[in-house]
Amino acid sequence: xxxxxxxxxxxLAAALAAGRSGAPAAGPRRAYRNGxxxxxxGVAAGLADHLAVPVLHVRLAFVVAAAVGGFGVxxxxxxxxxxxxxxxxxxxxxxxxxxxxxxxxPRSRRRLHDVGPLVAWGxxxxxxxVLVQGVLGTSVLFWPMxxxxxxxxxxxxQADEAQRERWVxxxxxxxxxxxxxxxxxAAAYARLTAGTGLLLVALLxxxxxxxxxxxxxxxxxxxVAGVLGVAGLALVVGPWLFRLTGxxxxxxxxxxxxxxxxxxxxxxxxxxxQTLALIQKHAGDPRTVATLxxxxxxxxxxxxxxxxxxxDASVASALxxxxxxxxxxxxVPVEVVVVGDAPxxxxxxxxxxxxxxxxxxxxxxxxxxxxxxxAECAPASTEVFVRDRGRGFDEAAxxxxxxxxxxxxxxxxxxxxxxxxVRTAPGEGTxxxxxxxxAVPAEGAx
Amino acid sequence: xxxxxxxxxxxxxxxRTGVKAELAEHADRVEVVGEAADVDAAVAxxxxxxxxxxxxxxxxxxxxxxxxxxxxxxxxxxxxxxALSVSDAAEDVIGTVRAGARGYVTKTxxxxxxxxxxxxxxxxxxxxxxxxxxxxxxxxxxxIEVAQIDSDLxxxxxxxxxxxRLIARGYAYKEVAATLFISVKTVETHVSSVxxxxxxxxxxxxxxxxxxxxxx
Numbered sequence: 001x002x003x004x005x006x007x008x009x010x011x012l013a014a015a016l017a018a019g020r021s022g023a024p025a026a027g028p029r030r031a032y033r034n035g036x037x038x039x040x041x042g043v044a045a046g047l048a049d050h051l052a053v054p055v056l057h058v059r060l061a062f063v064v065a066a067a068v069g070g071f072g073v074x075x076x077x078x079x080x081x082x083x084x085x086x087x088x089x090x091x092x093x094x095x096x097x098x099x100x101x102x103x104x105x106p107r108s109r110r111r112l113h114d115v116g117p118l119v120a121w122g123x124x125x126x127x128x129x130v131l132v133q134g135v136l137g138t139s140v141l142f143w144p145m146x147x148x149x150x151x152x153x154x155x156x157x158q159a160d161e162a163q164r165e166r167w168v169x170x171x172x173x174x175x176x177x178x179x180x181x182x183x184x185x186a187a188a189y190a191r192l193t194a195g196t197g198l199l200l201v202a203l204l205x206x207x208x209x210x211x212x213x214x215x216x217x218x219x220x221x222x223x224v225a226g227v228l229g230v231a232g233l234a235l236v237v238g239p240w241l242f243r244l245t246g247x248x249x250x251x252x253x254x255x256x257x258x259x260x261x262x263x264x265x266x267x268x269x270x271x272x273x274q275t276l277a278l279i280q281k282h283a284g285d286p287r288t289v290a291t292l293x294x295x296x297x298x299x300x301x302x303x304x305x306x307x308x309x310x311x312d313a314s315v316a317s318a319l320x321x322x323x324x325x326x327x328x329x330x331x332v333p334v335e336v337v338v339v340g341d342a343p344x345x346x347x348x349x350x351x352x353x354x355x356x357x358x359x360x361x362x363x364x365x366x367x368x369x370x371x372x373x374x375a376e377c378a379p380a381s382t383e384v385f386v387r388d389r390g391r392g393f394d395e396a397a398x399x400x401x402x403x404x405x406x407x408x409x410x411x412x413x414x415x416x417x418x419x420x421x422v423r424t425a426p427g428e429g430t431x432x433x434x435x436x437x438x439a440v441p442a443e444g445a446x
Numbered sequence: 447x448x449x450x451x452x453x454x455x456x457x458x459x460x461x462r463t464g465v466k467a468e469l470a471e472h473a474d475r476v477e478v479v480g481e482a483a484d485v486d487a488a489v490a491x492x493x494x495x496x497x498x499x500x501x502x503x504x505x506x507x508x509x510x511x512x513x514x515x516x517x518x519x520x521x522x523x524x525x526x527x528x529a530l531s532v533s534d535a536a537e538d539v540i541g542t543v544r545a546g547a548r549g550y551v552t553k554t555x556x557x558x559x560x561x562x563x564x565x566x567x568x569x570x571x572x573x574x575x576x577x578x579x580x581x582x583x584x585x586x587x588x589x590i591e592v593a594q595i596d597s598d599l600x601x602x603x604x605x606x607x608x609x610x611r612l613i614a615r616g617y618a619y620k621e622v623a624a625t626l627f628i629s630v631k632t633v634e635t636h637v638s639s640v641x642x643x644x645x646x647x648x649x650x651x652x653x654x655x656x657x658x659x660x661x662x
Binding site for chain 2: 093102105297301304305333335337338339340372374376387389431
């Protein structure tokens with residue numbers, strides 16, 4: 001057996017970390033619009049999340065950029081168009097999602113519902129209008145442009161909401177009508193009419209004013225107006241078409257996910273029924289009942305509330321699995337707390353096996369009513385503590401032929417370059433401390 | 447010793463009954479004076495009774511335990527909240543503590559442990575289960591840019607980290623004190639200081655957990 005273990009790929013560790021923090025794991029990190037914390041489209045909030053800076057700074061940057069040359073508006077619109085919404089993709093454990101749907105967790109509140117910011121934004125908008133009027137005098141183009149921009153904004157926003165309606169009619173097919181109007185209703189029609197109306201009025205105003213300057217200009221301006229109209233239409237329809245494709249594939253993967261979930265739910269309900277049946281049969285045996293209930297609880301809890309497992313083979317998942325086995329075999333609860341996580345290597349596998357042995361010893365011999373396991377995965381080393389408050393023992397008095405502590409724990413860890421310490425005394429419980437260092441010192445990895 | 451007045455807030459009637467039965471065995475130390483099953487009822491009951499401690503379920507119809515604290519906590523400085531939940535999700539636990547709970551325990555806690563926790567919270571101390579200590583170590587892991595202003599709140603001292611690690615290893619406060627050769631009072635001071643940091647820090651990990659639940 002070679003001791004030359006290849007270094008843990010840094011990207012795997014990164015993926016693990018990302019998986020734990022709830023971000024979509026695979027691929028490069030990408031930015032999303034934050035649909036829950038938004039003033040307009042959630043672009044600033046999404047960027048703030050992505051860049052890990054306060055959202056206020058991002059918003060201020062956009063406002064400044066918009067005021068200076070209009071670039072901020074362009075950038076915002078572009079990002080709004082191209083960044084997908086995060087809450088479509090965000091996936092919580094089913095228990096949390098259900099609790100959120102039933103209003104048993106704090107609900108996200110739209111900030112626009114606060115009147116304060118609205119007044120402030122209104123004041124800023126009026127201020128900008130007055131300022132532009134003052135600086136440029138009465139510009140010919142200003143009011144038509146403002147109206148046009150408003151119309152586009154309304155339509156654009158409409159596209160965003162329609163998107164949430166999943167684009168499909170009751171038969172499950174994509175319907176253009178639903179795509180444009182969302183679930184319908186007076187509000188949707190009113191918004192659409194208002195948007196289109198504003199656009200038309202803008203064009204009309206433009207043509208009328210331009211016409212007043214002379215017949216030569218009229219022809220050119222009408223052409224320009226026509227082009228603008230077409231461009232406006234493209235702007236209005238473009239986002240819908242663009243998003244349509246993205247939404248469809250998202251929809252499909254969501255359906256696959258929910259089917260998987262349904263299967264798991266069926267399996268779990270089944271196992272609960274089995275457990276209940278077993279509990280009835282063993283009603284006279286409190287220890288068995290407790291073990292059964294505990295195993296079932298662990299099963300349900302991990303499905304309902306735990307993050308989806310980061311990888312098949314990480315230190316945390318291996319330790320939890322080992323603890324579960326010990327719990328089932330000996331009927332003593334084993335509480336596992338893990339800080340950090342790391343991909344499994346030969347060394348950490350040996351560590352987990354040793355820890356499992358320590359848990360088994362504690363569960364079998366200590367007489368304690370629970371075992372605490374704590375693991376800390378640092379970049380260069382992994383440390384595990386297994387502790388019970390049981391009767392403890394005198395290590396010197398353990399006969400030579402009892403291999404548990406000596407063979408399975410100490411020697412196993414030592415073979416992999418680690419250390420094992422046992423702290424115990426009769427009547428004072430036992431704590432086993434296991435430590436292994438990473439095979440390759442992390443020189444390039446930072 | 448004074449009897450602590452407790453209100454139990456949980457939407458599962460069976461669980462409320464169980465907690466009341468368990469606490470009734472320690473009637474000399476704690477007394478359940480009221481109960482509620484959702485946010486509105488909880489706000490009404492807690493405001494009317496002004497208990498010492500509210501045992502608060504994290505998931506509660508009407509916006510969760512966080513909503514109860516948001517509506518009541520400022521008006522009742524004498525009432526302290528202890529979160530009690532079956533959910534182990536880090537964002538719920540951290541979110542609830544950041545909203546003002548002085549501790550977090552899971553529903554599998556035994557009766558005597560719960561009574562201890564109630565008394566500790568009523569006395570103004572914090573209650574950290576091994577799991578919460580683990581979350582805290584995770585949240586405060588890694589380094590933070592030195593330039594960060596007010597960074598005291600954003601990192602744990604070496605001593606606080608040691609205390610958290612021992613609690614995560616399953617040590618009771620008394621055992622932590624014995625291991626580190628300090629007094630139990632000092633351990634409580636460290637834990638309260640960690641609680642304060644947990645509630646006030648603007649570390650990105652913590653703000654993310656909080657902003658997920660719209661607490662900022």
